[in-house]
Amino acid sequence: MEQLSFFDGGQSLKLPPELMDYRPNFFTRDESTGLMQKLKATIAWKQETIQMYGKLLNTPRLTAWYGDNSKTYAFSGNKYHPFPWTAELLFIKQRVEQAAGLAFNSVLLNDYRNGNDSVAWHADDEPELGINPVIASVSFGQVRRFDVRHKQNHKLKYSVELENGSLLIMKGDLQHNWEHQVPKSVKTMKERINLTFRMIS
Numbered sequence: 243m244e245q246l247s248f249f250d251g252g253q254s255l256k257l258p259p260e261l262m263d264y265r266p267n268f269f270t271r272d273e274s275t276g277l278m279q280k281l282k283a284t285i286a287w288k289q290e291t292i293q294m295y296g297k298l299l300n301t302p303r304l305t306a307w308y309g310d311n312s313k314t315y316a317f318s319g320n321k322y323h324p325f326p327w328t329a330e331l332l333f334i335k336q337r338v339e340q341a342a343g344l345a346f347n348s349v350l351l352n353d354y355r356n357g358n359d360s361v362a363w364h365a366d367d368e369p370e371l372g373i374n375p376v377i378a379s380v381s382f383g384q385v386r387r388f389d390v391r392h393k394q395n396h397k398l399k400y401s402v403e404l405e406n407g408s409l410l411i412m413k414g415d416l417q418h419n420w421e422h423q424v425p426k427s428v429k430t431m432k433e434r435i436n437l438t439f440r441m442i443s
């Protein structure tokens with residue numbers, strides 16, 4: 243049963259290609275440095291809150307939602323109203339669309355300020371995304387671990403280190419039969435910006 247994690251000195255071996263297509267150095271170092279700086283400065287980052295056990299807690303990261311139209315999108319108990327595309331977002335979107343062979347009409351951005359920021363286990367299975375959506379995830383800055391586990395069997399688990407300038411294309415039934423997280427880290431972590439491009443109806 244050697245399907246399980248394939249953590250080997252932090253590098254992931256064989257992700258299932260029908261679920262995840264990982265492309266390191268999708269953006270060059272210089273592109274990544276420039277884009278990260280621009281995104282930090284120009285995106286309307288927001289501290290969202292989440293209702294948990296009757297308490298209002300801060301989401302452990304900053305988020306922002308940009309896209310084509312004025313449709314609202316519900317995620318983690320929050321409703322997002324998209325801001326219009328910026329020049330940097332359109333540049334990234336165009337590159338990602340080329341690689342994925344698909345168009346996207348919105349992007350959710352996450353700013354993980356340090357190792358204490360995270361995203362808990364979840365699937366992006368909102369009905370607006372349709373069945374087996376393709377979601378393209380771009381990472382800049384600090385390398386963070388991305389874990390995937392099967393909903394019915396948590397031992398069936400994959401991890402990949404999402405590097406600066408990388409693209410991870412999530413597809414197949416990943417959002418239906420699997421869930422994913424970016425765990426907190428006790429190691430000192432610098433800032434990371436993640437963008438997940440989506441097509442919502």
Ligand SMILES: O=C(O)CCC(=O)C(=O)O
Nearest residue numbers: 350352361366424436438
């Ligand atoms: O930061 C990441 O790599 C994942 C973010 C994520 O899962 C999401 O925004 O739905």
Ligand SMILES: [Fe+2]
Nearest residue numbers: 364365366422
């Ligand atoms: Fe997600």
